[in-house]
Amino acid sequence: xxxxxxxxxxxxxxxxxxxxxxxxxxxxxxxxxxxxxxxxxxxxxxxxxxxxxxxxxxxxxxxxxxxxxxxxxxxxxxxxxxxxxxxxxxxxxxxxxxxxxxxxxxxxxxx
Amino acid sequence: xxxxxxxxxxxxxxxxxxxxxxxxxxxxxxxxxxxxxxxxxxxxxxxxxxxxxxxxxxxxxxxxxxxxxxxxxxxxxxxxxxxxxxxxxxxxxxxxxxxxxxxxxxxxxxxxxx
Numbered sequence: 001x002x003x004x005x006x007x008x009x010x011x012x013x014x015x016x017x018x019x020x021x022x023x024x025x026x027x028x029x030x031x032x033x034x035x036x037x038x039x040x041x042x043x044x045x046x047x048x049x050x051x052x053x054x055x056x057x058x059x060x061x062x063x064x065x066x067x068x069x070x071x072x073x074x075x076x077x078x079x080x081x082x083x084x085x086x087x088x089x090x091x092x093x094x095x096x097x098x099x100x101x102x103x104x105x106x107x108x109x110x111x
Numbered sequence: 112x113x114x115x116x117x118x119x120x121x122x123x124x125x126x127x128x129x130x131x132x133x134x135x136x137x138x139x140x141x142x143x144x145x146x147x148x149x150x151x152x153x154x155x156x157x158x159x160x161x162x163x164x165x166x167x168x169x170x171x172x173x174x175x176x177x178x179x180x181x182x183x184x185x186x187x188x189x190x191x192x193x194x195x196x197x198x199x200x201x202x203x204x205x206x207x208x209x210x211x212x213x214x215x216x217x218x219x220x221x222x223x224x225x
Contacts (some may be wrong), residue, residue, distance in 0.1 A: 031211035042216030065144045098167045101154035
């Protein structure tokens, strides 16, 4: 059973378009992290959200944690080819470094 | 500062063999965790070590084991390999392993079981 479902699974867009990736669960998480993974590399942390309703911005990326701490979204404005990669959300339920990863969203931004 | 180093980068084994993967964490990091990544199951937690003690374990069979040395370096071992063990094995380190602490991942070891 996958606790964290991401949608969409795949996304192919043109440079300059906006997009939103969703991460949903029926479980409550203490915090939620977003990672980006490029081919042949390990995931790299983008952001951690901790408080329900929290919004964090990282340049053109906006992350939101749901009020009930069960879901999160990642919005990218004016996507660039450098944004291409696998986006993963990961939740923790308080246990040390035992992250539960989402199913992943593979994003391709065409120039 | 050097990142998390995993060796080897690629490995090909046959069914029934055993394999040992190595992970050197970032200097000063005492927590090392291991994850298995496959196209079908995504990233799944294997186990986490801190100060040479396993603190957390995921839902994997006993064929998967690990250990951590006094210098925080960690190894994981898979015995009696099965075809389904083919995956990218990722190691991640952090200072203390506290929940929501920043994790630094290595580039992984790609294991192929034939």
